[in-house]
Amino acid sequence: MARPEAVIFDIGNVLIEWQPERFYDTIMPRAEREAMFAEVDLHGMNDRIDRGADFRGTIYEMAERHPRWRDPIRHWHDSWIHMASPAIAPSVALLRRLRARGVPVFALTNFGIGSFAYAQTQYDFLNEFDRAYVSGHMGVIKPEVRIYQMVEEDCGVAPGRLLFTDDRADNISAAAARGWQVQHFAGHEGWAARLVDEGLLEPGDIAT
Template identity: 35%
Template sequence: MTTAIKHIVFDIGSVLIHYDPHLGFADLIPDQAERDWFFKNICTHEWNLQQDRGRKWEEAENLLIEQFPDHEVHIKGFRQNWHKMVPYAYEDTVTILRQLIADGHDVTMLTNFASDTFREAQERFTFLKEPRGATVSGDVFVMKPEREIYDLHVRNFDLDPTVTLFIDDNRANIDAALEAGWQAIHFTDPANLRSDLAAYKLTV
């Protein structure tokens, strides 16, 4: 790899901060099997993704409460306990992020995230304010791996895709970035990230 990278774009969830919805329901629904059923049938991954696309929480909650009125407390508990679902940052990856910024590299973020919870995350994990900026799916109503969000990020941050390096844990998001003409690293852990960055002559 000889491409001289000028822009580095980080994903957030499962790259910089930990996310596990079960942590928000450990007290609300202590039984594992019952909790699994709840996430499979009521507050599903697909339902939550629509908040990442920009749907407001009140609308999302009302939709489910109408269908499952007996589960109103648990449905509302998803947003109320969201802070428990993101308990910590991956400090080794944060160190890499900060070192890249300190070394003068242009660093931005591209994330599937609800608009309000992203701002909450920024207040809790202040390193999320250190890059030049972020494209947040909940703000722009389009999500990875849809091509539009990659092109939007390029336009908004004046990037050259051919010298832009994207870091994400989701293979589909990586493939979409490559199709958009970006360079990309499939994130698995900080040690491999350091090695992959070194291949682009980015030493951290």
């Protein structure tokens, strides 16, 4: 297989931990959190934001539709950075080592317009990609075929020369179906080893 010309990172659970349920378990009893998530489609709400819907407006509208859970739902906006944390430091280090070696590094992420802009003020590495493909701006989310097509059309790199990592198997499968090289992200160690195997990094680049 051809050596990759560009590396593409997902962000959530690859570069930044994204665990909303874990956050809510810190601010309300677990049984209440489970009831809220069962009653309110919060992940569906987040998908709408990832497709380009207004960050605050979408969340606050949902909160008003479910007055029992109004205050905790609003935390999806007001305490968002506490859900999207912490940064996964070893993955960030890999991103920076790739760029230091002159390897183009892109992001392909399901992320809202407002939430991504805010995250960029909190995590400096989100400003360091050579290209950032953010679903909110693109109007389509992974794993829909169109988002991968849009990346291919814009970046100018042949699909078989793209190496993509994502924590979700469905997103990886969709990329592989386009001919992309892929790595299911199950931890930074495996990802680092893959980058060395591809000749994009040297073993010393990942020494701890």
